[in-house]
Amino acid sequence: MRALCWHGKGDIRCDTVDDPTIEDDRDVIIRVTSCAICGSDLHLMDGYMPTMESGDVLGHETMGEVVEVGRGHTKFKVGDRIVVPFNISCGDCYFCRKQLFSLCDRSNPNAAQAAKMMGHSPAGLFGYSHMLGGFWGGQAEYMRVPYADVGPLKVPDGMPDEQALFLSDIFPTGYMAAENAEIEPGDTVAIWGCGPVGQFAIQSAWMLGAGRVIAIDKVPERLALARSAGRAETIDFSDEDVYDRLMEMTGGRGPDRCIDCVGTESDATASADSMLDKAKAALFLATDRPHVLRQVITSCRKGGTVSVPGVYIGLVDHIPFGAAMNKGLTFRMGQTHTQRYMEPLLRRIEAGEIDPTFVITHRATLEDGPELYKRFRDKEDGCIKVVMQP
Structure with missing residues (x-):
């Protein structure tokens, strides 16, 4: 598949990488239909976030169509459109039960590494360093979604991607x-x-x-x-x-x-x-x-x-x-407890209280991504928000 990958400070490339596969019974795989560049991604581009590795797939604002589900997964079925929160949460630890989803105790496999820097580890994040899990992100044609029975939200029929996409983060x-x-x-x-x-x-x-x-x-x-x-x-x-x-x-x-x-x-x-x-x-x-x-x-x-x-x-x-x-x-x-807010804010969109598309200034493909990272960082061409469709 094609994906936007980090190769060092200021070096973002559109590469061909391996397709993701199911690794746990609770996983799903989505075909990404829309993704976005976030201001937080610029901290990776500018070299501020440690423990990035060359070839890491970027992106944490993602939605798409389910194309494969793990054997133990029952929430979604193939063909469902879902929007995926940027943080990964198990749904059953002490913090998830308190709806403090960004503080999940179980979703970061590299928690010990994060704890050395912070005292404790927050949840794993998509596309945001190995200290926070090493999970490949969603600026790609496909993405694996761990703990997919917790957090990801089915998008109503008829709602355009661009109205739902920003429920993933911003x-x-x-x-x-x-x-x-x-x-x-x-x-x-x-x-x-x-x-x-x-x-x-x-x-x-x-x-x-x-x-x-x-x-x-x-x-x-x-x-x-x-x-x-x-x-x-x-x-x-x-x-x-x-x-x-x-x-x-x-x-x-x-x-x-x-x-x-x-x-x-x-x-x-x-x-x-x-x-x-x-x-x-x-x-x-x-x-x-x-x-x-x-x-x-x-x-x-x-x-x-x-x-x-x-x-x-x-x-x-x-x-x-x-x-x-x-x-x-x-x-x-703190990092956002995204899963707590997605459904209530979706209802506000459906009710016409807000149209989230007002922030979009640039629409592009993954191949345009490296150049648009630079435009977004340098605030050129009136670039406020980039949405990409792989």
Whole structure:
């Protein structure tokens, strides 16, 4: 089959690799009908995520048609269209029973390796390093889905792929980010990063009762989408000091809820501290560029909530933890418990409350993938979200 494979920093190729096979009775194999490039994939492309190996198949936003099922699998049958959550969960461990699916105790076969870095292992993830399981991802013609009786969701007849695809990651991620922010009716919510997750966080903040949404970025197309589809007020951080502007907009109090949708790769030109972060990363003295996290902490109102859906990889420097403690901030974060949200959000799509296709700017094939990775990373050609059909 053809698949997008990682071969080192900045080196993504469309290769011919072996087709997947059933390895466990609970598996299914899908023929991928649609997949997408996620902002988290750029952390792999840019070399920030350790334990990647040359030839690893990328991708964790995937859906397709079931073509084979394991002997013990009864949930789906050949021919069903399903959308697959990006994290892999057993459904029966301590954490899965609490619906903390991204913390599954059983789905990462390399849990000991992850525990050395983090203290404990999260769930296995598709296409996201050997430390998180070494599972081949879905930017491919076919994909094996382990524990397929837990999480994957059958897509209703007549629903186009593009309306269902983002249930695999970015729609639940944006929604959980807003839910974690503990939004109360009328709250002012500030969201850093207007990429795909940021756009869904904006939509979700309104769904959960926000009174104002302020979106922060510098890319014109992203800011325009936040204003048009998201009805958000915007701040261009290349033109204005974010903290000063937020204080002006909120009468000096600060936003009630702040959401960091940027994560480890804050814009290296944003400020002196972000330029220093980039230099440290280049010299292997740090793993992350946490400029946005610092800004979120200083900007959030006293007693407010900070939600972090943006991916961080390892150690972060110079976090104003004293400010966070003295301001009484609450922090909520983590990989998305995708399986918890897929069906409720599907119902919102069916009800016409949201059409997730609003973020799509580029449609392509797998062969176009390597070039579109670069366009997405470099924010060229108005590229906000790429959907590929193998």
